[in-house]
Amino acid sequence: ISSIKVASTAYLQTGIWLTIGSEIVQVVSMSGTTLTVYRGQLGTAPAAHATGSAVMIADQRGVARNANPDMGGFETQATTISNVTIASGTYTGAAFAVTNAKVTSGATTVATFGSPFLSYSYYSGTLTPAQVVSATPLAGAPKNVGSYTVVARYNNAPGYRPSTSTPVYFSISQATLTIDASFNTKVYDTTTSAAAIPTYSGLLGSDTVTNLHEAYQSKNVLGPNGSTLFVTTYTVNDGNGGSNYTVVTVTHAGTITPASLTISAVTDTKVYDGTTSSSALPTISGLKTGD
Secondary structure, three states, rough: OOOEEOOOOOOOOOOEEEEEEEEEEEEEOOOOEEEEEOOOOOOOOOOOOOOOOOOOOOOOOOOOEEOOOOOOOOOEEEEEEEEEEOOOOOOOOOOOOOOEEEEEOOOOEEEEEEOOOOEEEEEOOOOOOOHHHHHHOOOOOOOOOOEEEEEEOOOOOOEEEEEEEOOEEEEEEEEEEEEEOOOOOEEEOOEEEEOOOEEEEEOOOOOOEEEEEEEOOOOEEEEEEEEEEEEEEEEEEOOOOOOEEEEEEEEEEEEEEOOOOOEEHHHOOOOOOOOOOOOOOOEEEEEOOOO
């Protein structure tokens, strides 16, 4: 895209083609006598132009037209859209959008990707041309996991009839999110609870993971690093109910150390009976609830 300054914008409008020497440009916008143009259109190549070069209005074939008040109508030409390109892939957190397209009229290329007259509509699912007609398009290019259809449309280009591409299909597959239990150690308390918080890797874009918790598989003392910790809860916040990820949880070794239990003998008295027996019962402290 370049800017050029002309002596007058009489008879000029957005979307028309201009011939400057051997190059044809297309007007994108106008501000006063300054034109913003697409360079090297209709099969021509960008070229250097001297100040004062003649600017002629061209038709859709690149043929110069007389710039007078009655330029006359000309027949609009049929167009065909091809090379609509969009790649399938794994969820990234960003939208998947068309990266290439071409519009031809006969053997002439009249527009390519980036043209202001090309637009793209995206639909959920794999739709036939007949289904596209009545389907409601998405608000924009999709980013969530699923199967999709995209259709390119060429509209409002001076001298050319509107056209619609055949449907193009693509899909977005799940990314992998790994959630690892963390090391934890505690004194035996009859429960499998763990204070440590799991860690994660593979999260994309602005997605988050909340509600992370883990626990021991066994409440019992199994020696140093003899216990196993596993992920119990997590919530993936990706705008798609967590469906943009395949979640893999990983266990981790942990430790539960013995609790202290104190058993104390108590005072007793008896008449000599030739034995060491006692009827008093020791007291217990440190026993956990349920044991």
